[in-house]
Amino acid sequence: MGKVLKAAAIIGVAAAGTAAVLALKKRKELEDYDYEELDEDFDDCLEDEDDAEAAEETADTTDDVEADLDKVEDAVEEVDE
Secondary structure, three states: OHHHHHHHHHHHHHHHHHHHHHHHHHHHHHHHOOHHHHHHHHHHHHHHHHHHHHHHHHHHHHHHHHHHHHHHHHHHHHHHO
16 A cells, blocks of 8 residues: 555656646746737737728728719610610
């Protein structure tokens, strides 16, 4: 029974050590991460969203203009007849 407890304790210590090493590696990765690049990517996303909204507004205006042109064409056709 004593050998089983010693083996379990050794396995527990090894697992705790492995977890500590992995946590330190992850912490180091997070410290070295280039957050300025992330900020630039985020700003690019916001600019893309603004461009998409502007394009949508332009599309709505274009649809209105096309509808007005169709009305004018219909009126001209009626006059020509």
